[in-house]
Amino acid sequence: MSGRFVRASKFRHVYGQQFKKELCYENLRPTLSAFDSNLLKCNGKYIALNASGIGSVIVIPVTETGKAPEQVPMFRGHTGGSVLDTDFDPFDDQRFVSCGEDGKIMIWDIPQDYTFIHNDPKKIQDVKPVGELVGHTRKVGHVVFSPVAKDILASSSFDYSVKIWNVATKKCVMTLQHKDLITSFCFNYNGTKIASASRDKHIRVWDVRSGKLLCEGKGHPGAKASRIVWLGKSDTLFTTGFDRYSERQLALWNANDLSSGPIGGFYPLDSSSGVLVPYFDLATSLVFVAGKGDGNIRYYEVADGKLYDISEFQSINAQRGIAFAPKRSVNVKENEILRAYKLLNDNSVEPVSFIVPRRSEMFQEDIYPDAPAGIPALTAEEFLSGKTVDGPTLVSMRDIYDGAEKPSTKTAEEEEKEQKANEVVPASVEKPKEASTKKVEAAKTKISAPPEKTEPAKKVEAVRPVFTKSQEQGVDAMLNGKTVNKLLEKVENASDDDTQDVDADNEEWESVEVNESEKKREEKKKEEERKDKERKKEEERKMEEKKEEEKKVKAKEEKKKTEDQRQTEPPKLTKETKVGAKDDATVAKSSKKAVGLKANVEKLQTLVEKLEGTVSTLIEANIAKDEHLRQIESKLDQLLNHSA
Structure with a gap:
């Protein structure tokens, strides 16, 4: 394929x-x-x-x-x-x-x-x-x-x-x-x-x-x-x-x-x-x-x-x-x-x-190109009579993204009349105060409306709001700011001679909006960097803890192994034993403050008794071994004599 x-x-x-x-x-x-x-x-x-x-x-x-x-x-x-x-x-x-x-x-x-x-x-x-x-x-x-x-x-x-x-x-x-x-x-x-x-x-x-x-x-x-x-x-x-x-x-x-x-x-x-x-x-x-x-x-x-x-x-x-x-x-x-x-x-x-x-x-x-809208393009009678269309009636997926469920079913003439009725009068003809008030009202309407339940466009919404679609995020945060409140008051109090001021304010609105979005992006970026650093530190800390645990486990295993060897192998009266005794004496001396002289003497006495017991055991083992060897030699002699 x-x-x-x-x-x-x-x-x-x-x-x-x-x-x-x-x-x-x-x-x-x-x-x-x-x-x-x-x-x-x-x-x-x-x-x-x-x-x-x-x-x-x-x-x-x-x-x-x-x-x-x-x-x-x-x-x-x-x-x-x-x-x-x-x-x-x-x-x-x-x-x-x-x-x-x-x-x-x-x-x-x-x-x-x-x-x-x-x-x-x-x-x-x-x-x-x-x-x-x-x-x-x-x-x-x-x-x-x-x-x-x-x-x-x-x-x-x-x-x-x-x-x-x-x-x-x-x-x-x-x-x-x-x-x-x-x-x-x-x-x-x-x-x-x-x-x-x-x-x-x-x-x-x-x-x-x-x-x-x-x-x-x-x-x-x-x-x-x-x-x-x-x-x-x-x-x-x-x-x-x-x-x-x-x-x-x-x-x-x-x-x-x-x-x-x-x-x-x-x-x-x-x-x-x-x-x-x-x-x-x-x-x-x-x-x-x-x-x-x-x-x-x-x-x-x-x-x-x-x-x-x-x-x-x-x-x-x-x-x-x-x-x-x-x-x-x-x-x-x-x-x-x-x-x-x-x-x-x-x-x-x-x-x-x-x-x-x-x-x-x-x-x-x-x-997301336009998709079938769920509205018939033809009636059954039109279809059976031979009328043909290019395809289904379509709906803009952008409208669905913005909240509208279905497209308008109005005819072209009705839409044209509505558009003429809703056209915005230019600032040079319309009173500046009325124009600015309309813009503020449109902006407030756009802000207060929930994004997921936006209804199809009505006559009042024909006035283009101050904010564009790409600037809708973070509007609530901007309204709470002092600069935006100041601008709102300034626009609402505008007089008939304030046309230029209102236009300047529009630019100021947009700049405030852009600055707010940039701030949000920077804050988001900083927050992500901070989270990354915390995550790295946490990973390093975990790695160190893991290494420490591994060292502790390894030390325990070595200690256990040493103890097992001491228990299984009997000590010998050699130089090594003497060195070990000296080491024990050194240890006892270092812990003198904790246990006292009496405890050290008792410990040494116990060690001597153990050594004497070990020597006795070794001597008995050697005697038993010699006796066993003699028995084997006698049996070999008997076998040789019998074979002869």
């Missing part, structure tokens, strides 16, 4: 971070069905999980983490089998659909006050569907909403067809008939085409509104299920599948020329048996691949028509299923580019956050 060589990429160091146990979802009861689907979906606000039992779905708000109680509300409506797949409406966070073995597609509305954990066990009520789509003759395996048009849904079934539905009217508007079971399908970026992979080992591209087969070609040669995704705005498809020997492989395809085979051939992966689930992130051009039964999630970068291996997230917890949240729900302030939810074998769901490490705390524009 091309990724074997190190590629210069800003996503080279992307890493996955597992959430702590208390932020996971535990004690769930997922389905035991072996059908090949993701088993769970997420829209950033809720998680929908195929539940065990007949026709039921579990819906969990992402904020309600922890262990689920034994009794929870269920979404029940299917009859005669399990739920096989779900999908959230991309333009309505409270709506999702499910399909199952009964051949029906159910439409659900999540109650506004819905909770999964905080319920009275005696008052728990199951949620019923608000509608159903009937038209397939066998099991329905997959459902996917259109990325651009409201109420346009596609579904695949065991009757070898993909049907396009108008959810509002509950009618099927188009049927794409295949020759075998569909294992995966997806919309293109503007929702006008569908690419499908089926069990007959073919890949097809269809026109959604006319039902025409645009292109067809042979896919992965293996018998196991293939998955397919469209790579954003391009005409390139990405698939996962198996070869004839059941080894997993990846491939890129030209959506306009499938018959020519994969671009650059198949990319072999490994010999595991789990189906690979792909997900493409348009903002980063990264493809994330998670294998069922694997603990890891691989990610690749698509560039110049090639697939480059970037890295992988490794975990000991294998996933049964996986879901990926929309881009607009990621934590932009932490440089999170994607969030995945893994269904584990212990019946829990574990979130995994993929982060691009950056030192700067500012908004990272290069990794």
